[in-house]
Amino acid sequence: MDYRKKKRLKKIVQHTLLLIFTAIxxxxxxxxxxxxxxxSSQVFVDSHLILPDSWKFSNYVEGWQGFAGITFTTFFKNSLFITTVSTVGSIIFSAVVAYSFSRINFKGRKMWFVIMMMTMMLPFEMVMIPQYIMFNWAGWIDTYLPLILPSFFGVPFFIFLIMQFIRTIPKELDQAARIDGCNTISIFFRIIVPLIVPAMMTAAIFSFYWRWDDFMSPLIYLQTPEKYPVSLALKLFSDPNSVTNWGAMFAMTTLSLLPIIIIFFIFQRYIVDGISTSGLKG
Known part of the structure; x- marks a missing residue:
């Protein structure tokens, strides 16, 4: 078997495996x-079948009606508000903190950086109760503040991601900007921010995913159904004391995936650019 045939066979095997894993x-x-x-009665009867025998589009209408007069329009608005505000806050302030760690020499910088990295190792279960006690003391239970405000102090993973990107930017650009009269703030907004857009967009995509899918935090802090996001509202379909409308539940779950899919296909190129931290390009 010559080289071309071996290469062609290798590609066929690779693509076949990729198709199998993609299907799974x-x-x-x-x-x-x-x-x-x-x-609803047929969802788990013929669970191996993907397509239904009879198409029931009314599941989407029934699901969108929601519960107790609260439609899924309200739940989607709540999710968009929480996700958008927390994402914007986390990206802006993570970029500021990352710039400080990367370019500014201040007392205790290494110590604070180590502390920040250590917080990435803490599971949510360890800080869940202390955070609840703190937010309850502040009177923030059943508000969006516990879901949004922590993002405005930066997210360690995003800080580290943006730091790695900033470190690929030559410091000579900062020095040239200072010669032209720019101070630290001007350098950040005029030089650094335009160059770290891929990293910031990557962090924004991840933040959007995590906030949109977050279930535990709204479950802990929100008590009023009118304030529920989509992730928490979907739980209301499952009632152990009555018959669960599985069709409507899966219909709303399918719709809840659309924002994530749309965001991914629009901004997917930034994921590769941001993670690769390629820095300046000629």
């Missing part, structure tokens, strides 16, 4: 979308 990863989503068009 996409199957739950496709099954959920198909189940959203089934009768």
């Amino acid at each position: 990863m996409l199957y739950p989503i496709v099954w959920m979308a198909g189940s959203s068009l089934k009768e």
